[in-house]
Amino acid sequence: MSHRGEKGVDVDVLRVFNNNVVLARDGDREVILTGRGIGFQAKPGQHVDDAKIVRRFIPVDGKDPDHMAQQVAGIPPEIIRLVTDAMNRTGLKEQADKQPTLVMALADHICGAIQRAQRKQNIEYPLEAEVRSLYADEYAKGVAMVDAMNTYLGGALPRSEAVALALHLVNAGFSGGDLSATYTMTGIIQQMIAVIEGAYGITLAQDSVNVARFITHLRYLFVRIHQHEQLDDEPQPIIESIKTSYPKACQCARQLAVVVKMRLGSDLTEAEIAYLALHVARVTNGVNRQVD
Structure with missing residues (x-):
């Protein structure tokens, strides 16, 4: 079963990064596709199995697709799905669709947050008071995202993680780099x-x-x-x-x-x-x- 892009052309594998991430050709653009087993035994030139696609990233603003795909490959696909679902549920669907670097930054942070929670390590963010007052909207969205993800994580994420998520949301509108x-x-x-x-x-x-x-x-x-x-x-x-x-x-x-x-x-x-x-x-x- 092959997947067809928006223009009705086959989506073909360009490069396999791991079992869960491939770089593919969709018409005249390169896209990053994630999903469990999407890259398993895949070869350049093969059609992509639509049933395995969980998330599609379209590089924007001149971002290097290979470099971006390498970043995605370092994040478990279930975490990417968790973050995008939380964004969709908290009014951030447009950002999730149009800003793949934001999704990756949030997913990468959540990976670390989950690991800290498993080790029972709690981080206190020194900018919490400033974030609450200066970026009230982003902080509210950060709280909502933490709550949304905690419904799946059994409350593992502390509320303080909303500060970091808010800073990432602010950063997405200001700079394409780090925080x-x-x-x-x-x-x-x-x-x-x-x-x-x-x-x-x-x-x-x-x-x-x-x-x-x-x-x-x-x-x-x-x-x-x-x-x-x-x-x-x-x-x-x-x-x-x-x-x-x-x-x-x-x-x-x-x-x-x-x-x-x-x-x-x-x-x-x-x-x-x-x-x-x-x-x-x-x-x-x-x-x-x-x-x-």
Whole structure:
């Protein structure tokens, strides 16, 4: 029984990585297929047995299919299935379908978490408080995923694993690499909030809507910096109007730009600083000062 791809062409084996992972040709693209025994005695050129396919990964963003398949081969297929099922049950089906690197990162983490649970080792994540406040949506999804997987694992995963899962979800929208960029971003956001609080003599409620919007703006700003695509085409009259209307916020935004320069080595454009000032003005509006 051969499997036919979306275009009605046979899916053929290109390379066998182990009994459970093969690289295959589906029309004009290469795909990674997983499933128990899918690679057993398979040879390049053979058709893939549809009944054995459990999961299909389509490399995106220029990812090397061979390297990605090698990563998948190191993860038991039942763990990949566990993670994708949990993602589907917690509203993350689109990410599971379109971001194979996220699925692999989560599955790899869960492998380690299960092994730690079997050894009765419990990890305390130092960023738990920050993740709860800065990435509330991702943390909620992380908790839901832990709960979903625990229905199959008999409660083996501690609730604290939701912190790590949340960081992986944040990372998926920011960087294709490891979590180091997300850890850095988290620290910078905390520092920038502290700069605003110091400049205005206030304490910001990190669970407020305006702070959440500000954090979202910062996250997209970091993506633009990472991709070298800062905003730089706003008409000068708009920028000047912001400077005139929000002088204190603009002064604070320039302090934040210094933080970005020191931490990321990137100078912010005048347009980015202006929009940063707008968010500073919004996030500080109506917040009671600690000192007059």
